[in-house]
Amino acid sequence: xxxxxxxxxxxxxxxxxxxxxxxxxxxxxxxxxxxxxxxxxxxxxxxxxxxxxxxxxxxxxxxxxxxxxxxxxxxxxxxxxxxxxxxxxxxxxxxxxxxxxxxxxxxxxxxxxxxxxxxxxxxxxxxxxxxxxxxxxxxxxxxxxxxxxxxxxxxxxxxxxxxxxxxxxxxxxxxxxxxxxxxxxxxxxxxxxxxxxxxxxxxxxxxxxxxxxxxxxxxxxxxxxxxxxxxxxxxxxxxxxxxxxxxxxxxxxxxxxxxxxxxxxxxxxxxxxxxxxxxxxxxxxxxxxxxxxxxxxxxxxxxxxxxxxxxxxxxxxxxxxxxxxxxxxxxxxxxxxxx
Amino acid sequence: xxxxxxxxxxxxxxxxxxxxxxxxxxxxxxxxxxxxxxxxxxxxxxxxxxxxxxxxxxxxxxxxxxxxxxxxxxxxxxxxxxxxxxxxxxxxxxxxxxxxxxxxxxxxxxxxxxxxxxxxxxxxxxxxxxxxxxxxxxxxxxxxxxxxxxxxxxxxxxxxxxxxxxxxxxxxxxxxxxxxxxxxxxxxxxxxxxxxxxxxxxxxxxxxxxxxxxxxxxxxxxxxxxxxxxxxxxxxxxxxxxxxxxxxxxxxxxxxxxxxxxxxxxxxxxxxxxxxxxxxxxxxxxxxxxxxxxxxxxxxxxxxxxxxxxxxxxxxxxxxxxxxxxxxxxxxxxxxxxx
DNA sequence: CAAGATGTAGCAAACGATTGCATGACCCAC
DNA sequence: GTGGGTCATGCAATCGTTTGCTACATCTTG
Numbered sequence: 001x002x003x004x005x006x007x008x009x010x011x012x013x014x015x016x017x018x019x020x021x022x023x024x025x026x027x028x029x030x031x032x033x034x035x036x037x038x039x040x041x042x043x044x045x046x047x048x049x050x051x052x053x054x055x056x057x058x059x060x061x062x063x064x065x066x067x068x069x070x071x072x073x074x075x076x077x078x079x080x081x082x083x084x085x086x087x088x089x090x091x092x093x094x095x096x097x098x099x100x101x102x103x104x105x106x107x108x109x110x111x112x113x114x115x116x117x118x119x120x121x122x123x124x125x126x127x128x129x130x131x132x133x134x135x136x137x138x139x140x141x142x143x144x145x146x147x148x149x150x151x152x153x154x155x156x157x158x159x160x161x162x163x164x165x166x167x168x169x170x171x172x173x174x175x176x177x178x179x180x181x182x183x184x185x186x187x188x189x190x191x192x193x194x195x196x197x198x199x200x201x202x203x204x205x206x207x208x209x210x211x212x213x214x215x216x217x218x219x220x221x222x223x224x225x226x227x228x229x230x231x232x233x234x235x236x237x238x239x240x241x242x243x244x245x246x247x248x249x250x251x252x253x254x255x256x257x258x259x260x261x262x263x264x265x266x267x268x269x270x271x272x273x274x275x276x277x278x279x280x281x282x283x284x285x286x287x288x289x290x291x292x293x294x295x296x297x298x299x300x301x302x303x304x305x306x307x308x309x310x311x312x313x314x315x316x317x318x319x320x321x322x323x324x325x326x327x328x329x330x331x332x333x334x335x336x337x338x339x
Numbered sequence: 340x341x342x343x344x345x346x347x348x349x350x351x352x353x354x355x356x357x358x359x360x361x362x363x364x365x366x367x368x369x370x371x372x373x374x375x376x377x378x379x380x381x382x383x384x385x386x387x388x389x390x391x392x393x394x395x396x397x398x399x400x401x402x403x404x405x406x407x408x409x410x411x412x413x414x415x416x417x418x419x420x421x422x423x424x425x426x427x428x429x430x431x432x433x434x435x436x437x438x439x440x441x442x443x444x445x446x447x448x449x450x451x452x453x454x455x456x457x458x459x460x461x462x463x464x465x466x467x468x469x470x471x472x473x474x475x476x477x478x479x480x481x482x483x484x485x486x487x488x489x490x491x492x493x494x495x496x497x498x499x500x501x502x503x504x505x506x507x508x509x510x511x512x513x514x515x516x517x518x519x520x521x522x523x524x525x526x527x528x529x530x531x532x533x534x535x536x537x538x539x540x541x542x543x544x545x546x547x548x549x550x551x552x553x554x555x556x557x558x559x560x561x562x563x564x565x566x567x568x569x570x571x572x573x574x575x576x577x578x579x580x581x582x583x584x585x586x587x588x589x590x591x592x593x594x595x596x597x598x599x600x601x602x603x604x605x606x607x608x609x610x611x612x613x614x615x616x617x618x619x620x621x622x623x624x625x626x627x628x629x630x631x632x633x634x635x636x637x638x639x640x641x642x643x644x645x646x647x648x649x650x651x652x653x654x655x656x657x658x659x660x661x662x663x664x665x666x667x668x669x670x671x672x673x674x675x676x677x678x
Numbered sequence: 679c680a681a682g683a684t685g686t687a688g689c690a691a692a693c694g695a696t697t698g699c700a701t702g703a704c705c706c707a708c
Numbered sequence: 709g710t711g712g713g714t715c716a717t718g719c720a721a722t723c724g725t726t727t728g729c730t731a732c733a734t735c736t737t738g
Contacts, residue, residue: 003456005724016688021726028727033686053456054402055724058393058693074418076620083413086439095453098437100425114434117342117392255624280621281415285594287626344694355718360696367697372716394694397723 004047013043020044024051057119065095066122066308067115071103076280077297081126081148084301092309094121101127109134122308124148144311146304150193151321158311158319160303164194164277167293167326168201171247171275174291174328176209179337180245180273184217186232186257188224188249195220198249198277216241221253229256237264244272244337251276251283251292254333258286269335279329289331296324343386352382359383363390396458404434405461405647406454410442415619416636420465420487423640431648433460440466448473461647463487465640483650485643489532490660497650497658499642503533503616506632506665507540510586510614513630513667515548518676519584519612523556525571525596527563527588534559537588537616555580560592568595576603583611583676590615590622590631593672597625608674618668628670635663 010020015036022028023040032040043049057063068085070078086096097120099111108127112134115123122144125135132152138145139157147159175183185202188195199218206213219236221228229252236246237260248254254276261268268274268288276283276292283290303322311319349359354375361367362379371379382388396402407424409417425435436459438450447466451473454462461483464474471491477484478496486498514522524541527534538557545552558575560567568591575585576599587593593615600607607613607627615622615631622629642661650658 006726007724017725018689018727019687022687025726031686036686050452050456052397052724054393054397054458055693056726058391058397058695058723059725059727061693063393072422073412074422074620076415076418079413079415079418083411083439095436097434100422113389117389119393255621258624281413282594282619282621282625285597285625286621287624345696346694356695357697357719358717361717364696370716375716391694394723395696397725398694398696400723 003052004044004049006049006051009040009044009047009049012047013040015040024049061119062121063119064093065097065118065120066124067111067120068096068098068124068126069108069111070098070100070126072100073098077278077295078126080297081301081304084298084303085124085305086301088302088305088309094309096124103127105134112138122146122312124304124308125150126304144308146308146311148300148304156319158307158321160300160307160322160324161193162295162300162326163323164197164326165201165204167277167295167328168198168247169205170326170328171277171293172202172205172209174330174334175245175247175273175275176211178245178273178334181211181337182217182241182243182245183211184236184241184243184246185219186229186236186246186248186253187218187220188253189222190220195249202247214241217243221249224250224252226252226256226259229253230259231256233257233260237266245275245334246272247275247277249277251278251280251290254290254292255286258333269333271338273334273337275334284331288333291331291334292329294327294329296326299324342391343383343388345388345390348379348383348386348388351386352379354379363388400458401460402458403432404436404457404459405463406450406459407435407437407463407465408447408450409437409439409465411439412437416617416634417465419636420640420643423637423642424463424644425640427641427644427648433648435463442466444473451477461485461651463643463647464489465643483647485647485650487639487643495658497646497660499639499646499661499663500532501634501639501665502662503536503665504540504543506616506634506667507537507586508544509665509667510616510632511541511544511548513669513673514584514586514612514614515550517584517612517673520550520676521556521580521582521584522550523575523580523582523585524558525568525575525585525587525592526557526559527592528561529559534588541586553580556582560588560595563589563591565591565595565598568592569599570595572596572599576605584614584673585611586614586616588616590617590619590629593629593631594625597672608672610677612673612676614673623670627672630670630673631668633666633668635665638663 006020007017010017013020019032020040023032023037024044029037082098089096097115101107101111124146126148145157147157149161151159151161172183185199187199190196203213216239219232221232229248232253233256246257248257254274257274261272266272276290279292279294283292307320345359346356349356352359358371359379362371362376363383368376421437428435436454440446440450463485465487484496486496488500490498490500526538529535542552555578558571560571568587572595585596587596593613596613600611605611615629618631618633622631646659
């Protein structure tokens with residue numbers, strides 16, 4: 001099937017391609033006589049003309065698309081983020097290229113490279129172990145980009161993150177209201193701002209409230225996975241620190257904790273309450289239904305996209321960063337402290 | 340940052356761009372003198388030259404990319420499929436454009452249109468309500484494409500589907516071994532081959548085994564959702580048909596059934612056993628852990644990608660279709676039939 | 679009424695590759 | 709020694725747009 005080209009439209013309308021190009025482009029439409037423009041537009045419509053994005057991209061080195069870099073689509077956190085981004089970008093004519101890096105830096109670097117070759121106009125990074133040097137180089141070149149769920153101390157890059165610290169406060173407050181005083185923390189890996197922030201907030205909360213906060217009640221897991229959570233919980237139980245509730249760094253760690261508790265025959269929430277973080281899909285269906293801090297993933301993506309659009313719109317404006325509020329979803333994994 | 344162009348490489352190597360182009364392209368490398376080619380390649384490497392995919396695409400109307408059309412990325416079925424596709428395609432130099440249609444035909448049509456403009460070389464459709472006319476038009480134009488999880492009677496398009504019929508047999512067999520004789524079916528919407536196939540297989544199984552199969556023991560739900568499953572289960576319970584086990588059309592329907600059973604105070608699997616279909620992530624963590632038929636989603640995607648590569652390789656070869664085997668994952672939602 | 683401003687449209691050169699065709703060098707055989 | 713065959717390379721058109729510049733009317737304005 002042949003698709004109409006600009007030249008054909010121009011010929012049929014009896015004008016030069018350049019004129020047709022201008023008439024068909026809202027930014028330049030003013031340069032051509034109104035009635036001529038109308039005629040050209042009519043012809044274009046009749047012929048079903050749509051500009052060839054590739055030719056346009058070659059000429060303008062723009063592309064109406066952005067690069068989205070995530071660790072792994074099968075991690076349930078990311079699909080809502082991706083949808084949030086797409087739902088904002090698509091209506092304004094942008095497409096998103098997605099690439100999964102599995103947190104491998106070389107993959108990340110080559111993805112960025114490949115995106116650049118394709119003239120993407122901006123980037124959204126939702127990736128975990130961020131290739132620092134690469135990122136700073138990009139920032140220095142003032143490549144439009146937005147970070148999701150992590151921030152960089154060194155560079156002033158717009159980001160959208162969730163207000164983890166308040167989330168932790170919400171969780172602890174809930175536990176305290178249930179009568180818990182001995183609370184433990186299953187922290188995630190500390191090479192990510194997520195893990196660090198939640199852990200720091202945990203410690204601060206204990207301190208402020210005058211709750212016991214010996215070092216032993218924080219165990220740092222070595223991955224954000226169920227297995228790591230199960231191991232961490234084991235370590236916690238065996239450490240001898242007394243506790244009746246545990247705040248996990250995320251839902252996967254909490255699920256791992258579930259496993260260990262079940263294996264040990266410890267009842268949740270009867271003996272030990274568990275709180276997760278993220279509110280992944282189906283956390284209301286697990287057993288016990290998980291009390292967890294809900295992160296607005298879709299909104300995270302949507303806001304990131306809006307931020308990126310702002311940057312693309314006017315690169316001179318100072319980059320904003322957003323902190324999205326969290327809510328605590330109380331379900332069945334938390335209960336009154338055992339006497 | 341300036342990126343080297345073919346002309347620059349050619350100049351530096353003292354040859355014409357055409358020669359450089361040939362030397363740098365494995366298919367045409369043979370046309371140029373071996374030592375010249377080596378020199379050009381060396382220079383290209385030194386300058387960090389990589390061909391501009393946009394310019395190449397404009398000229399060749401190829402793009403090294405394919406279009407992937409799915410209903411909704413946040414449906415947990417799809418991420419593994421997407422990864423399967425990407426993991427096969429990327430190593431051979433293809434990228435995948437993803438678009439979510441939310442099952443809207445106009446979105447689907449415009450996605451296809453936009454993909455075509457971008458010179459995608461093939462399509463993978465994992466979408467539910469397939470725009471029939473569009474698809475047949477594409478098939479007629481012998482556009483390379485592969486269907487996942489659905490087939491079209493009218494056109495001979497390669498597809499990869501799961502062997503649902505055998506999956507149903509596995510499930511029923513398991514129930515029969517547990518002593519169940521009165522089995523019901525929570526069928527999914529019948530406008531999709533998935534729903535139809537599973538329902539037909541269910542009926543055939545009952546018949547072959549001489550189990551009771553009045554019409555009333557199949558309830559057709561009006562969506563593939565938890566809510567629809569809950570409503571369907573309600574209808575089933577209120578219909579008066581006796582049953583001790585129910586096979587759900589997919590896991591979401593089964594989860595809905597869980598809800599209804601819980602609301603009615605009916606124990607699962609004590610009084611009624613439930614089997615799901617798909618084995619979505621975390622179905623081992625719900626309560627009770629779900630017995631379900633596992634579909635190899637990742638493999639579905641991977642095989643679809645391989646099929647597409649075959650078609651792209653040699654369009655003349657007759658398109659194959661694949662039927663992937665299913666397995667039953669026995670967990671806690673099925674138990675011996677109540678006496 | 680001349681000179682400059684303004685409005686409209688065409689020309690042609692890009693953007694960065696690929697590729698059919700022409701060219702010239704060289705070799706071989708008759 | 710000439711005709712023809714290979715090999716290697718260059719030439720130039722092309723893919724479909726965009727855009728700086730130029731050119732020509734027409735309109736102002738003093």
